[in-house]
Amino acid sequence: MYILPTLNFVLAVGGLALAALTIVLYIDYFIYKGKYFADRVKEAMWPVVIATTIGTVALTLLYSEYFKFVPCSMCWLQRIAIYPQALMVLLAFRAGDTVRFSTYGIALSIFGLVVAIYQYIYQLIPPEVREAGFAPCLIDGSNADCAVKVINEFGFVTFPLLSAITFAFLIVMYLYMRRS
8 A cells, every 4th residue: 555655645745734824814814814925825715615514524534444444533523524514515615705704704713623633642642641541532432542643744833733734724714704
């Protein structure tokens, strides 16, 4: 399965590029009040949000259904935050709703972001400290461990980090959507 390491690398590089873009958009939104990127974001807003949410759902299903990685309980919580957004964005696009949809999207993305950050920090804790009960994993009876790094590129890019970046990106896109 030589495709998996290549896919992991591509996702890691893409995630880091998305993180850089997210930081730039947050700076523009909060410091410059959308002076530099608001018009560009407004033009591409719907296709980008649709592609991000549906692409994220597709990738999570690819890893769990095709590559047979069992998602842990924290991964499921992040899925609970992103899966409804994939459906809601299509309905909101069709209805032209940028206010209510973006509010719900921000709420779901904040929840997913918090869980992703918690899982990322959990993965950074040494195993002997984790086993001592320092930070609990949500034990759900499955054999999936929240500390397992399915992706571990460049020594720090893991699934929870990519998830956190995606949620942070969606939050800033929803903020621009509300402003427009």
